[in-house]
Amino acid sequence: MRKRGGSASGHAADPERVPVDTESRNESSGPEPAAVASDLEPWFAGNARDLPWRRRRTGYRVLVSESMLQQTQVSRVADRFPRFVGRFPTIQDLASSPIDDVLQEWEGLGYYRRARLLHAAAGAIVERHGGRVPSDAAKLRALPGVGPYTAGAVASLAFGRREAIVDGNVGRVLIRLAGKEASIDDPKALRWCWSRSRELVEAAADPAVLNEGLMELGATICTPRSPSCGSCPVAGHCKARRLAIQDRIPVAKRRPSRRQVVHHVLVLPPKRRGTRMLATVQRRAPNGLWASMWEFPTVETDRPLQARTFSRRLGLAAGDLRRMESFSHATTHREVRFVVFEAISQRSPTFEREVSLIEVERLGELAMSVPQRRIADAWAARWATDVQPSSRWPED
Numbered sequence: 001m002r003k004r005g006g007s008a009s010g011h012a013a014d015p016e017r018v019p020v021d022t023e024s025r026n027e028s029s030g031p032e033p034a035a036v037a038s039d040l041e042p043w044f045a046g047n048a049r050d051l052p053w054r055r056r057r058t059g060y061r062v063l064v065s066e067s068m069l070q071q072t073q074v075s076r077v078a079d080r081f082p083r084f085v086g087r088f089p090t091i092q093d094l095a096s097s098p099i100d101d102v103l104q105e106w107e108g109l110g111y112y113r114r115a116r117l118l119h120a121a122a123g124a125i126v127e128r129h130g131g132r133v134p135s136d137a138a139k140l141r142a143l144p145g146v147g148p149y150t151a152g153a154v155a156s157l158a159f160g161r162r163e164a165i166v167d168g169n170v171g172r173v174l175i176r177l178a179g180k181e182a183s184i185d186d187p188k189a190l191r192w193c194w195s196r197s198r199e200l201v202e203a204a205a206d207p208a209v210l211n212e213g214l215m216e217l218g219a220t221i222c223t224p225r226s227p228s229c230g231s232c233p234v235a236g237h238c239k240a241r242r243l244a245i246q247d248r249i250p251v252a253k254r255r256p257s258r259r260q261v262v263h264h265v266l267v268l269p270p271k272r273r274g275t276r277m278l279a280t281v282q283r284r285a286p287n288g289l290w291a292s293m294w295e296f297p298t299v300e301t302d303r304p305l306q307a308r309t310f311s312r313r314l315g316l317a318a319g320d321l322r323r324m325e326s327f328s329h330a331t332t333h334r335e336v337r338f339v340v341f342e343a344i345s346q347r348s349p350t351f352e353r354e355v356s357l358i359e360v361e362r363l364g365e366l367a368m369s370v371p372q373r374r375i376a377d378a379w380a381a382r383w384a385t386d387v388q389p390s391s392r393w394p395e396d
């Protein structure tokens, strides 16, 4: 049996631990932290899902997994994490790899800014900390892309530091336990969550187990809709359950609607150079959505363009293009409509951005967004079966 204040994971106890003042607690502070911690920690120890990043905890692995898990489903990260750390086994490997390789390995996880920031953080760790992920939350927070949540997660999960964490899952659990009619998006409620989370981690036997227990509870039991209170290890402390308000707190904030944009994509048949077949692609701008990733030549607008308008922007006539397909892809902030056209004449388009020719076999190595990869796969499949491109396609 573990003792309170000890460490199940062998992590050193934090010498500056501050005792919680239980005398000054009031109803709105939520239940007694030690009571919650003593029910939550054994539950997590016995019920934790077997996830790849939990099998071995290092600062690097926690940093990678927490970066991947932001706004991404656990199942998808579980699929991709082993491959990522297999390709970049150490922080040095990640820091010294070209960003294009990192983006390519990130493909499908979305929200690619995280990959850039992770790569930048790896560089900073090599430069400032000799390649060792710092255990100190303040030093972690000074790294690119590392906010209070990730710093707290790395410091506590990898190094056993008594650091708090608050993300959407944790905030929801804390607000429900205290029965607060608040939104996690409200800055005052968020501050309250951080202070509440600090109280809990101070009262924990093991900060890593407590923090992961909170995350796990929010992810698997205390879910946004229809929480499974009957299976909850801390149900006895939960004010929301007592008041039967768990389904309506935290109060949902209306999300701003996604911005609508249209990507008009032009696919050109392969160019032939001797025995080589080349695809025409271009890089996106270095900022914004899918920054610096590769795509087929694309014109982005707020509204759909008529085929003749799109062709005019390419210096072509309407008859030079054929509409192939259209589909939508949602990102966190945008609803992107893809309209794909194929060039069907010998006329050469004029592109608004520089294009590159890449060997068809190397298309898979380029970092592309999910929808552009879908277009690329369809394009490659089509030309793989049509080994001899039609003679109407010009040679360069």
Ligand code: SF4
Residues within 6 Å of the ligand: 173, 176, 177, 221, 222, 223, 227, 228, 229, 230, 232, 233, 234, 235, 236, 238, 239, 240, 241, 246
């Ligand atoms: S009792 Fe229900 S609402 Fe309260 S923490 Fe547990 S799952 Fe969440």
